[in-house]
Amino acid sequence: MTQLLRVQNFTVSRDGYGAGEGQSLERPFGTADPAAFFTWAGATASWPNRTDPGGSRGLDDYFTRDFGNNIGAEIMGRNKFAPLRGPWLDEEWRGWWGDEPPFHTPVFVLTHHPRPSFSRGETTFHFVDDEPAAVLELAKAAANGRDVRLGGGAQTVREFLDADLVDAMHVAVCDVEVGGGSRLWTSPDELDDRFHHEAIPSPSGVTHHLFWR
Amino acid sequence: MTQLLRVQNFTVSRDGYGAGEGQSLERPFGTADPAAFFTWAGATASWPNRTDPGGSRGLDDYFTRDFGNNIGAEIMGRNKFAPLRGPWLDEEWRGWWGDEPPFHTPVFVLTHHPRPSFSRGETTFHFVDDEPAAVLELAKAAANGRDVRLGGGAQTVREFLDADLVDAMHVAVCDVEVGGGSRLWTSPDELDDRFHHEAIPSPSGVTHHLFWR
Numbered sequence: 001m002t003q004l005l006r007v008q009n010f011t012v013s014r015d016g017y018g019a020g021e022g023q024s025l026e027r028p029f030g031t032a033d034p035a036a037f038f039t040w041a042g043a044t045a046s047w048p049n050r051t052d053p054g055g056s057r058g059l060d061d062y063f064t065r066d067f068g069n070n071i072g073a074e075i076m077g078r079n080k081f082a083p084l085r086g087p088w089l090d091e092e093w094r095g096w097w098g099d100e101p102p103f104h105t106p107v108f109v110l111t112h113h114p115r116p117s118f119s120r121g122e123t124t125f126h127f128v129d130d131e132p133a134a135v136l137e138l139a140k141a142a143a144n145g146r147d148v149r150l151g152g153g154a155q156t157v158r159e160f161l162d163a164d165l166v167d168a169m170h171v172a173v174c175d176v177e178v179g180g181g182s183r184l185w186t187s188p189d190e191l192d193d194r195f196h197h198e199a200i201p202s203p204s205g206v207t208h209h210l211f212w213r
Numbered sequence: 214m215t216q217l218l219r220v221q222n223f224t225v226s227r228d229g230y231g232a233g234e235g236q237s238l239e240r241p242f243g244t245a246d247p248a249a250f251f252t253w254a255g256a257t258a259s260w261p262n263r264t265d266p267g268g269s270r271g272l273d274d275y276f277t278r279d280f281g282n283n284i285g286a287e288i289m290g291r292n293k294f295a296p297l298r299g300p301w302l303d304e305e306w307r308g309w310w311g312d313e314p315p316f317h318t319p320v321f322v323l324t325h326h327p328r329p330s331f332s333r334g335e336t337t338f339h340f341v342d343d344e345p346a347a348v349l350e351l352a353k354a355a356a357n358g359r360d361v362r363l364g365g366g367a368q369t370v371r372e373f374l375d376a377d378l379v380d381a382m383h384v385a386v387c388d389v390e391v392g393g394g395s396r397l398w399t400s401p402d403e404l405d406d407r408f409h410h411e412a413i414p415s416p417s418g419v420t421h422h423l424f425w426r
Contacts, residue, residue, distance in 0.1 A: 056409070066279070
């Protein structure tokens with residue numbers, strides 16, 4: 001089986017932003033309201049961070065329950081790991097993902113400031129300073145024959161799209177405007193020259209966009 | 214985690230039939246045209262019986278790729294295994310599923326005529342003569358903590374629905390009339406008193422119906 005690079009459950013605003021301006025430790029999405037972005041996913045039975053039982057098993061759940069399906073590694077941008085820019089000031093703080101990160105695989109964090117790998121639960125974070133194609137090779141080797149998830153943020157997804165390395169992509173568009181920040185696109189249709197594209201409205205209010213070759 | 218009983222990718226006609234009349238060895242769906250029922254699934258990248266590469270990764274693929282996700286056993290009616298009614302005439306013929314059945318788990322075949330279990334590839338077929346609740350207990354024990362798939366046909370799904378044992382159900386309704394045979398429902402809405410229910414039209418022409426508690 002070919003190993004795919006897949007974007008899964010990545011949410012952007014109606015105007016294409018994955019996060020607002022002014023990201024900080026307290027506000028991982030900056031000026032954007034995380035509730036507007038993630039209510040659709042958090043309501044599902046298979047939301048990876050769910051701690052209580054229950055949750056919906058409608059359309060949205062098919063997307064959240066596919067999150068780890070046949071995934072062997074993740075690639076993420078530095079600012080999905082931590083809000084800091086420039087050199088790491090405090091390597092004791094191990095990012096936003098806590099003692100049981102939801103990835104359960106190797107994770108490759110893109111950064112110009114490499115630091116030692118470490119593990120939390122079943123997840124090991126590696127820090128790499130290289131081009132998208134080279135990082136993808138590393139992640140595929142670590143994924144043990146399974147697919148690689150491209151985890152975001154928007155700028156990171158954009159870099160891999162620009163390098164034409166993305167095989168399949170699921171983006172949920174939520175019904176809110178952000179106005180500035182980290183942007184995936186001005187319109188989902190701008191990828192139609194390179195991908196098949198289906199748009200499926202969900203009763204939760206988001207529209208699921210699926211792209212594939 | 215609770216073990217669920219899930220119906221996955223079960224396809225019925227617009228008038229609610231899972232198969233037509235006159236099932237035979239050569240025509241597993243009797244008078245119904247299998248192409249009308251399964252073109253939506255066969256076009257997807259994750260169709261379990263796919264032998265060539267390629268296939269779509271749109272909405273329909275989320276359903277076919279969920280087929281084996283966290284499934285540890287299947288329950289099927291006798292006529293999903295073979296067309297014969299009454300005593301088995303020829304135990305040498307091992308059903309429709311070939312040398313590499315797509316289940317890869319224990320499968321419990323409901324029949325009033327038990328016969329010895331046998332394995333093909335990663336699938337083991339067991340033949341059981343019991344009430345739905347008792348068969349579900351067997352299947353859950355065999356599923357090793359994972360969910361149980363209720364594989365059909367329509368009459369078997371109906372029996373488990375009538376016993377109120379189904380936790381989640383995905384039924385694809387294809388745009389064809391069959392007129393007679395094995396029927397799941399007269400209308401999907403007749404389950405709305407017991408289940409949440411979402412209906413999602415797919416560009417392939419089927420409408421996906423999702424039911425859950």
